Amino acid sequence: MGAGAIKQFQKRWQQSKYLEGLLYAVGFGGFLYLSTHNIFYGILGLLVALGIAFWFLKPWKISSENAVGYIDAHVPQAGFSSGLLLSTGNELSDLSKLQQYRVASQLEPVLSKLRPPHNLFKATLAMFGLILIGLAGSFMLTKFGNPSGGNSSNTEQITFAPKDSLSTTVETPQLIETNIAIQYPSYTRKGTSNTTNPNIKAVEGSRIIWNLEFDGDVKEVEMDLMGERIGFTKTQESYRLTKTLEASGFYSFTFKDLDGNDYVSDLYSLEMVTDEPPMVQIEGLDNYTYFEFDDDKRLMLMTNISDDFGIDDAYIIATVSKGSGESVKFREETVRFDRAIPKGNKRIQLQQPLDLDALKMDPGDELYFYVEALDQKTPTPNIARSETYFAVIRDTITDEFTVEGNLGVDLMPDYFRSQRQLIIDTEKLIADRPNISEKDFKFRSNELGFDQKQLRLKYGQFMGDETEMQAAPGQVSSTENEGDDDDHAGEEGEEDLLDGYSHKHDSENEHNLVEEHDHESEAQEEEEDPLHNYVHNHSDPEASTLFEKSLKAKLRDALSIMWDAELHLRLYEPEKSLPYQYDALKIIQDIKNSARIYVHRIGFDPPPIKEENRLSGDIEDIENYNKKEEFEYQMSFASTREAIALLELLTQDEKQFNNEDSALFVAAGNELAQKAISDPFTYLKVLQGLRDLEKVANRTKENYKEVQKNLLEVLPEAEDNPMKKAGYQDEINLLYLKELTIYE
Structure with a gap:
C-alpha cells in the first residue's frame, strides 16, 4: 500500500540524473564541433562525455531504499515510517499495519509533488558555457589564425x-x-x-x-x-x-x-x-486624403529609407493641379525635409509636415506627392521613389440651373426626366406595387405616363414636330381629343373617372410646352406660296435638316416606341411599358454616339501642293513604292551545333584534333557563356568541359563523349527555318485540283 508512489519517485530521480549527464555531454560535444568544425569529432566527444557523466552520476544505483531515506528526511508526514509502504501485509503486525495505512494516506498527495534532488540548472549552465567557449574559439581562429578571412x-x-x-x-x-x-x-x-x-x-x-x-x-x-x-x-x-x-x-x-x-x-x-536602389516607404498615411475647406489641412509624412551602401539625399516632390478640363494647370515643387539628411547612413527615418495652405492650394485643387531618395553610387546615383499619394481639398462651389423670374414665358417644365430615369422609376413602381394601394399605384403610373409624354415632345422638337399629331401620324391630336372629351362631359354630365389619377397640367400647361399653330391657315399659305417647291420648310418634320436621314429614321422610331410606352403607363400596365422604354433608350444612345465629333490628332502635316500641278492629271513622276529585302537565316548556337558534330568525328577517330577545332570549341564556349551568366549551375560544367579540350591531356574518347553528352543536354531545340519549298506539278495534277475546286 503506497509502494507505487515511492517507485514513481525513484524513477523520476533516475531520469533527472540521466538528463543531467546528457546536458554535460551535449555541451562538450558542441564545444569540440565548434572548435574543429568536424562533425565526427563532435559526435565522438558527445559519446565519450556521455559515458563519463553517467559513470560519475550512476543513476542506475538509485534504489528504493535511497528514495525512502530521502522521503523520511524531507517529508515530515512520513514520520520516518515510509519504509513500511514497501512491506507486505503478512510481514507487519496489526500496529504496523495501522501505521502503514496512516502514512500512506498522508504521503499520497505529497509524493506526486515532491521533486527529487538534481543539478539540472548547473548542468544547463555548463552546457551553454561550453558552447559559448567553442563559438569564441572558432571566431578567434577565423579572425587571427587565417589571414584570408577563413574563406x-x-x-x-x-x-x-x-x-x-x-x-x-x-x-x-x-x-x-x-x-x-x-x-x-x-x-x-x-x-x-x-x-x-x-x-x-x-x-x-x-x-x-x-x-x-x-x-x-x-x-x-x-x-x-x-x-x-x-x-x-x-x-x-x-x-x-x-x-x-x-x-x-x-x-x-x-x-x-x-x-x-x-x-x-x-x-x-x-x-x-549590382548596387540596389534605395527602398522608400511612407507609413501611416492613406493613399487618398480629403479635406474640407475649414479643416486643418496638414499631412504628417513618416518616411523610412534604407540602402545597401548609404543614402545621399532625399526630398519630397509635390505637384499641385488647379482648374479642370482644358484649363488645368500644374505646378511642381520640391519640398526639403526639416531634418538634415545624414549622408552615408544605411537606414534613416524622416518626419515632415506637409501644409496644403503653404502650397497655396484652394478648394478644388489636388496635390500629388511622393518621396524621392538617392544613394551614393558614382558617377550616377540610383534614384528610387515611393508610391504616389493624393490630397484633395473638396470644392465648395456647385453650379445650379435657374430661370430668371422676370422672363415673360417659362417654356421649361418644372422637372424633366430622362429615359433612363423613367426606367428606374418604372422598375421601382413595379417593385412597390404589392406594398401600396391601388389608387397610389394608378396615380404614380399616370404620372410616369405624363413624364414619358414630356420627353417625347422634347425629342419631337428636334424632328420639327410642333403638335402631338405630327409627332405620331395617324394618331388623333390631344387638343381634339380633349375637346371631344369636354363635349361629352358637358352633354352627359358624367364625372371624369381619371380626374383623381391624371396630371392637371396634361391639358392646363400644355401650351407652355409646345407652341400651337393654326395648321389650316399654314396649309393654305403653303399652297399659295409659289416658292414652296424650291425651299426647305422647317416646320415639316420630313424636311427638317437638323439630322441626316439615318438619324431622323432612328429618332422617328424612338418617338413611336415612346408612344407605346406612354400608352401602357396610362393603362396602368408598367410591366408592358418597360420593354418599350428600354428599346427607346437604346435608340437614343445610338443617336448620341453617332453624333459625336472626331477631332483628328495633331501630327504629320503634308507638304503643300503646287497650284500649277494641281488637277493636271500628270502622274509621270509618280512611282509605286516597292521594297525587296533579303534576310540570311542564322541558326541559334551554330558553333555549339558544329562542335557536337565535330566531337562525333573525333570520337570515331575520323579526324585529328587541330587548331581550327580548338577555335570552334572556344566559339561554342563563348555562345554558352551568355547563358551561363543567368544559370551557372546548368552551364558551368559544360563550359569547363569545353575548356579542358584545349589541354592535350584531356583529348580522349571518353572525354569527347562526356562533353558531347553535356552539350546535347543544354542545347535548345532549333527554331523553324523559314524557306521556300519547291513544288512539282504537271498538267494532269492541275486539272485534278481544278475539278476539286469546282465541286467544292
Missing part, C-alpha cells in the same frame, strides 16, 4: 596545363604566387581586399587587379574573358592586369613560354553584384 574557397589556386604536346628544351614555367586585389568603389566604404581565389564576387564598378608571378621565363600572359583577349603588363618579376568590373562572366588565363608552347588554366567565374 574555404580561397584554397583554390590557379593551375595551368599545356594545350599541345610539349617539345621544349627549357623547363616549364610554374605559377608560384597569385594575388588578386579587389578595390571597392569609395562610396561603399569598404577597403581593399586581397585573395588568391580566382572566383571573384564584387560590387559593380570595383577595380580588380591580378598579379601573377611565375618561376621561369614567360613570353606573354593573357586573360580570355568570354572571347575577349586582354594582355597582362610585366612589372618587375610579376605580370599585372587591372580591370573595372562592369558585367558578370567567365574567364581563364593563358601564357606562352619562350618556345611558343601555350598553357591554359581552368575556367573561373567573375560575378558582379
